[in-house]
Amino acid sequence: LAAVAWKAGQPLVIEEVEVAPPPAMEIYIKILFTSPIDVFAELVSRGQKPVFSWIFGHEAGRIVESIREGFTELAPGDHILPVFIRECKDCAHCKSEESNMSTLLRINTDIGVMIGDGLSRFLINGKPIYHFVRTSMFSKHTVVHVGCLAKPPKGPIHIVDALSIGIPTPIAAVLSLAKTATPESSVVAFGLGAINLAAVEGARITGASRTIGVDVNPRRFLEAKKSDVNEFVNPKDYQKSVQEVLAEMTDGGVDRSIECTGNIDAMILAFECVHDGWGVVVLVRVPHKDAISKTHPMNVLNEITLKGTFFGNCKLHSDLPVVVERYMNKELELEKFITHEVPFFRFPASLLPNKISMASGLRPVLVVHTK
Numbered sequence: 001l002a003a004v005a006w007k008a009g010q011p012l013v014i015e016e017v018e019v020a021p022p023p024a025m026e027i028y029i030k031i032l033f034t035s036p037i038d039v040f041a042e043l044v045s046r047g048q049k050p051v052f053s054w055i056f057g058h059e060a061g062r063i064v065e066s067i068r069e070g071f072t073e074l075a076p077g078d079h080i081l082p083v084f085i086r087e088c089k090d091c092a093h094c095k096s097e098e099s100n101m102s103t104l105l106r107i108n109t110d111i112g113v114m115i116g117d118g119l120s121r122f123l124i125n126g127k128p129i130y131h132f133v134r135t136s137m138f139s140k141h142t143v144v145h146v147g148c149l150a151k152p153p154k155g156p157i158h159i160v161d162a163l164s165i166g167i168p169t170p171i172a173a174v175l176s177l178a179k180t181a182t183p184e185s186s187v188v189a190f191g192l193g194a195i196n197l198a199a200v201e202g203a204r205i206t207g208a209s210r211t212i213g214v215d216v217n218p219r220r221f222l223e224a225k226k227s228d229v230n231e232f233v234n235p236k237d238y239q240k241s242v243q244e245v246l247a248e249m250t251d252g253g254v255d256r257s258i259e260c261t262g263n264i265d266a267m268i269l270a271f272e273c274v275h276d277g278w279g280v281v282v283l284v285r286v287p288h289k290d291a292i293s294k295t296h297p298m299n300v301l302n303e304i305t306l307k308g309t310f311f312g313n314c315k316l317h318s319d320l321p322v323v324v325e326r327y328m329n330k331e332l333e334l335e336k337f338i339t340h341e342v343p344f345f346r347f348p349a350s351l352l353p354n355k356i357s358m359a360s361g362l363r364p365v366l367v368v369h370t371k
Helices: 039-045 157-164 168-178 194-206 220-226 242-249 264-272 320-328
Strands: 002-004 013-015 026-034 060-066 079-082 122-124 127-131 141-145 186-190 210-214 231-233 256-259 280-283 305-308 338-343 363-367
Touching (some): 168 194, 194 210, 231 242, 242 264, 264 280
Parallel strands (some): 186 256, 280 305
Antiparallel strands (some): 026 141, 060 079
8 A cells, every 4th residue: 555646736545556576776665654744845845846646755664574685784674764865885975974965876856766777666557656766655565775775773663763854864964064062052943843943952962052943933932942942033023134133142143053944035044144253054955946045255255154965964874873873872852753643544645744743843653554
C-alpha cells in the first residue's frame, strides 16, 4: 500500500502498488514510521512543477527487508534512516570536509526515477509511479539507493525518524555553520515552526544564552517558550522595521541569525539584523526558484557572513550517527518535536500529508507498521 498523488491539488489516494525487486546498489525497505509534510504545496510555493503521478514522503524510520547478495554494509532487520542528501563517498563533494552535496546522488525534485537504470520501482497496473527525491516514504515498502541510507545507533525509531531531514537540518546548521559557542551569543530564529525550533535546540546545545523568535503568529510563542526561546518579536506589533527592533534589543544586532521559512523577505531581514564585524546568517529553507534577494553591498563589506546549507551541511554516514548519539546521550531533546501518533493508512487520505499537524508548527508521526 502507498499514498499516491495522482494529480496536482487532489487528495492522496491509498493504492495497492507493485514494488519491483531492488537491483544492485539498491535496498528493499519496510517503513515503520513517517512524518507528514505537504510536499506538493512546498514545491508549488517554490515555483516548481512536479510531474505526476508520485509517491511523496522524505522522512521516515525504516528497517531493511532485503538486500542484494554481496552487499555487506547492511543486513535484513537493520534500523536505518533514509535521507534525501546522499553520500556516495567517491566524488569530490563527498571527500571534501566542507560539502555534503554528492555529485553522483545530487538531489533533484524533477527526476522521479532511480539513478541506476532510469526506471521507477513502483507500478500500478503496469503504469510507473514516480519516486520523490528517490525516497518515497508514503508507502509501506520502497526501494532506495544505498547512498541514501545511514545506520544510526539504535534508539526509539519513531523519535529518531525526525532526524531523517527536518530536525538535523537546522540543528546542524547552528552547530557546524553558525558556531554559537559562547554563553554571550545571541541567536534569532525567523519563524517558529518545528524546523525553526530545532535551530533553537542547536543554539541551546552550543550554550547561546539569548534566543529570540520572530513570527507573525503569536499562537506559536507558547510552544516556543518551552523550547528555550527567551524573547519574541511579532513584526505586526511594531511601526519600525524588524531590523531596527532587533538592533535595539541586542545593542547593534544579533550574533547569529537562522532563517528557516524560505520566504525571501525573511531572508533579507535575517541578513540585515546581525551585528557588523562578526554576525553570521544561515539560510536553511529553499526559496521560490525565481526569487531574488537584494541588500546593500556595505552589509557584506561590514564583515557579515552569509551561509547556505542543505541538510545542515551534515554528511549522511559520518555526521548523522553523531547527531543520534547526542540524542541517546540526552544532550539533544527530540520528543518535544513530536505531537502525537496517527495511524497512516487508517487516516483519511484527503487530510494527508499534513493538515493535521501544523497549527502549533510541530509535527505528528504517522504509524505505517507496528512492530
